[in-house]
Amino acid sequence: MEREMALKIVVSCVRDALEQTGTSGGEITEETVIVGPDAVIDSIGVVSLIVDIEQRVEMDHGVSITLASERAMSQRSSPFRNVGVLTDHVCTTIEEEGKAA
C-alpha cells in the first residue's frame, strides 16, 4: 500500500476516534501525538484506534494485519506514538504480512 493511502486511513481513524470522544476539531498532522503526555486520545481510545485501522485496512484493501505484533510491542519507542510513525508502522506491517502470506 502506498504511504499516502495509509496516511489517509490513519488520519481518518484518528478523526473518528476524536469524534467519538467529543473532542474533534483541530488539524490532524503527521505530528499529532497518539501515545504519551500530549496525546489527543486516551489509552482506551488508542485501543479502539488500532482495531479500527486494522479493520479499515482489511475491509478497504483486503489485507489482514495485526498492528500490535510482538515486534511492534517490543520496540523501545511506541510505533503508535504519532500519526506519522503509526503510518510507517502500518506500511511496514502490510509489507511483512505480504511476505509471510
Place this chain on the structure above:
Amino acid sequence: MLITGTRKGIGRYLAENYARRGFIVEGCSRGEADWEAPNYTHHCVDVSNERQVKSMISDVAKRNGRIDVVLNNAAVASMNHVLLTPAKASNRMLEVNVTGTMLVCRDAAKVMMRRRYGRIVNFTTIVAPIALAGEAVYAASKSAVVTFTRILAYELAQWGITCNSFGATPIMTDMIRGVPQDKIDAVVNGLAIKRLGTPEDCCNVCDFFINPASDNITGQVIYLGGVT
C-alpha cells in the same frame, strides 16, 4: 455464533443445538468434522495458532458481517500426577486452554466492537475449585481462563461485550472416558447435586449468558452441581 472445539463432545452438541434453533453457527477443531448441519460451517483450526485463528475470524466476519456470540469450548486435558507430567503436555494444555481462549476472544472482540455488542462464554471446569488430584496443570490452565475472563469483562464492557465463564461437572465425553470410574464417582459424590453433568446443562448456562437480556451479567463464573 462461533463455537470452538465442535468436532465432538459438548462443542458438537452445542453447535448442533444452536444451529437447529436458527443460529448461524461457525465451529472449529483441529481436524475435519465428520458431521454436518444446516446453518453450520466448520473450520479446521488449531486455536493456539495465531495466524489460523485470525484467518478464521476474518472469514467468519466477512461472510456474516458480525459475530455476536463466542463459546470457547476447545480444550485439551492430560490427566496425570504432576510428578509424571511432561513439560510438553503441560505446555500444550496452556497453549490451547489459555492462549487459544485469549486469541479467539481477542480477534472476535475486534469484530464485536463494531456493533458494540457481544457475548463471550469461556469454558472452565469444576476440577479447579475442587482441587482435584491428578489434574493439576489442566485445572491451573482453567483457573487462568477464569481470571482472564474476569479481567476481559472489564476491558470489553465499554463496547457492550459481556464475558463470563462456565464450569461443567464431569460429562461422559471422550475427555473423561479414560478416567477410572471410582475417580468419577468420588467427584460426583462430592457435589451438592450428585449426578454427572449433561450437554443440556451446558446449553442452559450458555443460553443464560448469551441472552441479550443478560447485558448486566459479566465477569461471572457459574459452576454446575453446587460447586463454588
